Amino acid sequence: MSAVAIHRRHFVILLPFLLASCQTQMTAKPKPSQPAAAEPPPVLAPQPAKPAPVKTVMTRFRVALANPSAANDSARAAALSLSARIQSCWQAPGAPDAPEVTLRLALNQDGTVKTITALDKKAFTKNATYRATASAATTAFFTCGPFVLPAAAYVSWKTLDLRVTPHH
Numbered sequence: 001m002s003a004v005a006i007h008r009r010h011f012v013i014l015l016p017f018l019l020a021s022c023q024t025q026m027t028a029k030p031k032p033s034q035p036a037a038a039e040p041p042p043v044l045a046p047q048p049a050k051p052a053p054v055k056t057v058m059t060r061f062r063v064a065l066a067n068p069s070a071a072n073d074s075a076r077a078a079a080l081s082l083s084a085r086i087q088s089c090w091q092a093p094g095a096p097d098a099p100e101v102t103l104r105l106a107l108n109q110d111g112t113v114k115t116i117t118a119l120d121k122k123a124f125t126k127n128a129t130y131r132a133t134a135s136a137a138t139t140a141f142f143t144c145g146p147f148v149l150p151a152a153a154y155v156s157w158k159t160l161d162l163r164v165t166p167h168h
Helices: 003-028 073-089 121-126 128-144 151-157
Strands: 057-065 092-094 101-107 113-118 159-167
Touching (some): 073 159, 092 128, 128 159
Antiparallel strands (some): 101 113
């Protein structure tokens, strides 16, 4: 017997089972139910109006020393390096009227962020936009670090008071 004959033989044997299976599936389908008596559709309560979306723009940060005249050259160079890194690394949605914030950045010797503190506690507490900008700037510093700064000048850039300005 050839291989083709064996395949045909199997097909002929299996065909009745396949047909019976199809008929069982066809008869097992539920019949559509009769529609109920015409009931009025349920009345839905009116939905409250959606608030207008808050306008956001893509924002980057400029970073500078809060008091550059009191800083030495190493601290100024570190602030320039931080600003370049943040501007190239960070972009996120922000409010178009986002305010400038002043932060104290403490860094470890390897350039990782140790702590960040908002210096204007009153504005941070009372102004939601200021708080959002400070939080976004904090996220930017943690995301873009560690920063490559000269280890020999660690004393100069260990703690920096920075003015972070959003720009669009």
